[in-house]
Amino acid sequence: MTNFTSNIKTVDQIIEKTRVEVLLKDEIDNYQVAYEINKADIHTTLSSLKKEGWIQLSYLSAIDWPDENKMELIYLLFNWETPVYIQIRSKIDREHPEVASIIQIYPGAKYYEREAHEFFGIHFPGNPDYEKQLILENWDDIPPLRKDFDPRAYSDKKFPSREYPDQFSEKDPKNKKREKLEARDIRANKLRSGGEKQ
Amino acid sequence: MKKMKLFLGPQHPGMHGNASVHLYVDGDIIKESYLLPGMLHRGFEKQMERKLWVNNIALIPRVCVPEPDINEMSFAMATEKLLKLEVPERAHWIRMIMLEFARISAHLMAYGGLGGPTGNYTIMYHAHADRNRILEIFEKISGARVYHQYIVTGGVRKDLPEDIEEDIIELISDLESRLDEYRDIGIDNASIVKRIKDTILLPEEVVWDLGVTGIGMRSATNKPYDVRKITPYARYDQVEFEVPVSDYSDARSRLDIKLKEVQQSINIIRQSLDKMPEGPVRVKPGRGQSMRWTVPKGYVYAPVESSRGEFGYYMVSNGGTTPWRVGVRGASYPQGLLGIEKYMPGTRIDDAALWVDTMGVCSPEIDR
Amino acid sequence: MLSTKFTKKDDVVKTETDRKWWEIGDYFRRNSLWMLMYCTGCCAIELPPSMTAAYDMERLGMGPMATPRQADILLVSGYLSPKTLRRLIYTYEQMSEPRYVVALGSCPINGGIYHDSHVVINKLNQYIPVDVYVGGCMPNPESLLNGFVDLMQGIKNKTAMGWKRYHEHYDWYKANQKHSLGELIIHDEFHE
Numbered sequence: 001m002t003n004f005t006s007n008i009k010t011v012d013q014i015i016e017k018t019r020v021e022v023l024l025k026d027e028i029d030n031y032q033v034a035y036e037i038n039k040a041d042i043h044t045t046l047s048s049l050k051k052e053g054w055i056q057l058s059y060l061s062a063i064d065w066p067d068e069n070k071m072e073l074i075y076l077l078f079n080w081e082t083p084v085y086i087q088i089r090s091k092i093d094r095e096h097p098e099v100a101s102i103i104q105i106y107p108g109a110k111y112y113e114r115e116a117h118e119f120f121g122i123h124f125p126g127n128p129d130y131e132k133q134l135i136l137e138n139w140d141d142i143p144p145l146r147k148d149f150d151p152r153a154y155s156d157k158k159f160p161s162r163e164y165p166d167q168f169s170e171k172d173p174k175n176k177k178r179e180k181l182e183a184r185d186i187r188a189n190k191l192r193s194g195g196e197k198q
Numbered sequence: 199m200k201k202m203k204l205f206l207g208p209q210h211p212g213m214h215g216n217a218s219v220h221l222y223v224d225g226d227i228i229k230e231s232y233l234l235p236g237m238l239h240r241g242f243e244k245q246m247e248r249k250l251w252v253n254n255i256a257l258i259p260r261v262c263v264p265e266p267d268i269n270e271m272s273f274a275m276a277t278e279k280l281l282k283l284e285v286p287e288r289a290h291w292i293r294m295i296m297l298e299f300a301r302i303s304a305h306l307m308a309y310g311g312l313g314g315p316t317g318n319y320t321i322m323y324h325a326h327a328d329r330n331r332i333l334e335i336f337e338k339i340s341g342a343r344v345y346h347q348y349i350v351t352g353g354v355r356k357d358l359p360e361d362i363e364e365d366i367i368e369l370i371s372d373l374e375s376r377l378d379e380y381r382d383i384g385i386d387n388a389s390i391v392k393r394i395k396d397t398i399l400l401p402e403e404v405v406w407d408l409g410v411t412g413i414g415m416r417s418a419t420n421k422p423y424d425v426r427k428i429t430p431y432a433r434y435d436q437v438e439f440e441v442p443v444s445d446y447s448d449a450r451s452r453l454d455i456k457l458k459e460v461q462q463s464i465n466i467i468r469q470s471l472d473k474m475p476e477g478p479v480r481v482k483p484g485r486g487q488s489m490r491w492t493v494p495k496g497y498v499y500a501p502v503e504s505s506r507g508e509f510g511y512y513m514v515s516n517g518g519t520t521p522w523r524v525g526v527r528g529a530s531y532p533q534g535l536l537g538i539e540k541y542m543p544g545t546r547i548d549d550a551a552l553w554v555d556t557m558g559v560c561s562p563e564i565d566r
Numbered sequence: 567m568l569s570t571k572f573t574k575k576d577d578v579v580k581t582e583t584d585r586k587w588w589e590i591g592d593y594f595r596r597n598s599l600w601m602l603m604y605c606t607g608c609c610a611i612e613l614p615p616s617m618t619a620a621y622d623m624e625r626l627g628m629g630p631m632a633t634p635r636q637a638d639i640l641l642v643s644g645y646l647s648p649k650t651l652r653r654l655i656y657t658y659e660q661m662s663e664p665r666y667v668v669a670l671g672s673c674p675i676n677g678g679i680y681h682d683s684h685v686v687i688n689k690l691n692q693y694i695p696v697d698v699y700v701g702g703c704m705p706n707p708e709s710l711l712n713g714f715v716d717l718m719q720g721i722k723n724k725t726a727m728g729w730k731r732y733h734e735h736y737d738w739y740k741a742n743q744k745h746s747l748g749e750l751i752i753h754d755e756f757h758e
Contacts, residue, residue, distance in 0.1 A: 028498055029279060031429045056409050059499075059527045063514055074512070076499060076527075080423045085499060108409040111535040135236035135565060136685070137649045138748050144244060144684060151244055151684040158746055161688035162676040208653055209604045211632045216606055216650065237650045238607065241683045248682075257679065263608050310614075326614040333615070344611055344704045562608075 034087035060112035101126035212314035212551035289353035353480035412507030425503035506558035528563030607644020616707035645673035695728035
């Protein structure tokens with residue numbers, strides 16, 4: 001089709017013109033490229049990319065990194081004339097996460113931001129009624145997509161499940177096959193977690 | 199000006215799936231409208247982080263219920279991009295056949311959805327009877343009617359059976375000869391033309407504002423923007439097909455484009471049956487133990503063209519045996535949520551259920 | 567109740583005539599069941615093929631019905647999130663008696679493939695009485711019709727009495743609903 005390397009070079013030139021500090025650049029394949037920038041440069045980058053033709057916002061979401069104590073925001077943009085997917089990523093603080101809303105640039109981001117607040121707890125000042133619940137109803141716990149939320153414990157506490165009685169009889173009482181299987185399981189677990197070989 | 203509140207609720211004979219629309223009406227005209235999603239929410243993105251890469255293949259077809267093959271294809275493409283794995287040649291052509299059959303069955307189901315809101319159930323019975331024949335071919339190929347779990351990382355699960363080619367050719371020749379009959383019953387029918395002609399318009403500026411993709415974009419802007427042509431995947435650049443467009447977007451022209459796309463899918467299936475080479479169909483990823491393979495670090499996005507627009511999985515991996523974050527970009531997210539809030543007021547109450555059907559709003563994709 | 571030449575005056579008792587009227591009513595009821603159109607989950611995709619040409623549901627006398635006040639069967643097709651369960655209980659209490667509940671799929675039995683998810687309930691029998699379960703993760707249309715024939719046999723043998731159990735153990739059902747769902751009233755403040 002079209003010339004792949006020249007498309008990605010066009011994107012590089014646009015990003016250089018905005019004079020924004022690029023922390024990381026990653027070329028994934030012929031049609032995708034990713035940039036990581038600081039939090040304060042998000043608005044200038046997005047508006048200059050929109051003027052050059054990247055008018056469709058495909059996806060907006062967040063990733064949780066509890067070890068580094070940060071959350072990462074992602075914006076995915078696409079242009080149908082020069083086909084390159086651009087990923088814009090930036091890391092923000094995890095205790096009080098807050099990013100200015102981008103509704104004036106891309107009006108379609110309104111519901112994506114509402115969903116990011118509900119699942120991660122990120123605040124978006126500038127977006128009217130982003131605090132109302134969209135998908136969950138009467139939710140009474142921490143935002144569910146954070147890494148310190150355990151869905152199994154919540155499900156056992158609130159929705160009791162069906163109990164199946166443990167009924168079995170020994171088919172061959174002399175052979176004791178069950179004890180052999182349990183010993184084999186213990187040995188396999190030891191090897192998997194790095195114990196000594198026997 | 200008086201306002202009355204009305205629930206076009208989840209239990210409704212014309213509603214596609216389990217979503218409800220809240221309307222504020224004055225007489226017969228809608229003044230405000232909001233969609234209430236969340237009744238089909240299962241917490242997929244949290245569940246996928248707790249299961250191995252191989253176990254996720256059983257979970258993902260259930261994200262989009264009418265057309266489950268696009269989920270498997272997008273997940274497999276994303277993991278293959280991270281692993282830098284080469285899929286054998288025959289597997290690409292088999293994947294194309296499955297995807298095109300899934301597209302035909304989803305278009306038939308959306309076309310049959312005209313039956314509920316207009317009260318003309320003949321269309322629904324014809325469309326679902328033909329869709330049942332496609333589900334029987336799926337059962338012969340992969341073993342299950344609806345959730346196949348057939349397209350995996352590294353190729354396809356097993357080869358096609360012996361005499362499947364004659365069954366496929368008989369079915370698609372029969373469908374091709376009856377597309378005119380579908381037009382006579384549905385969009386050229388004198389009893390429902392007045393409800394779908396010149397109603398539910400979609401002007402061109404709205405498309406760029408919301409980010410609508412798929413048939414809504416191609417019918418309003420007259421440009422052939424299709425993911426299969428612009429960023430091709432899986433040997434779509436070696437078959438010849440057209441992308442139908444139109445200039446004026448009302449309900450009738452969008453349904454017309456759907457029938458034209460069914461014709462183009464039939465052409466693609468015929469060409470792939472001719473051009474398919476012999477060979478193996480699967481490559482195992484094979485890092486570490488047989489089921490607990492790991493994927494190197496990276497962030498990748500894999501888009502696929504579904505019957506409603508651009509559908510994709512955003513995958514983040516940390517080098518472990520489970521994914522770190524999986525994000526699903528539903529194809530009907532823009533027109534379902536923001537479109538109903540801003541551009542449905544002004545129409546009448548009986549157009550509300552038709553809006554949800556012809557614009558392509560599928561509720562399991564919005565809720566995940 | 568006057569005596570005719572076939573019955574003596576002492577033999578005619580009120581419970582006996584009630585039982586005979588219920589027999590006649592059950593015969594007509596089980597041969598013409600009407601089903602409420604409510605697609606709650608994924609298993610609802612197999613309903614249109616079972617209504618159309620290949621696996622015809624109308625030869626058993628069943629057809630679709632639009633409003634819950636005139637329907638006989640409530641078909642719970644698939645998993646239930648708490649948001650749907652609140653609206654489902656509203657619908658179940660609006661139906662007129664006798665009413666039957668058929669549960670499709672393996673998700674109402676023990677949670678299915680979503681058993682450790684934080685938004686899917688695990689056992690439907692605690693909130694609403696269920697008469698027939700049809701198992702499978704997407705059951706076939708043939709097994710669906712088999713389930714309906716089992717329901718008709720149950721009406722004939724008087725074992726499908728879910729609506730009576732709901733009346734007798736009403737407090738137990740309401741306590742379970744309150745424990746899992748919190749409150750049963752639907753608040754719509756996020757639109758106001």
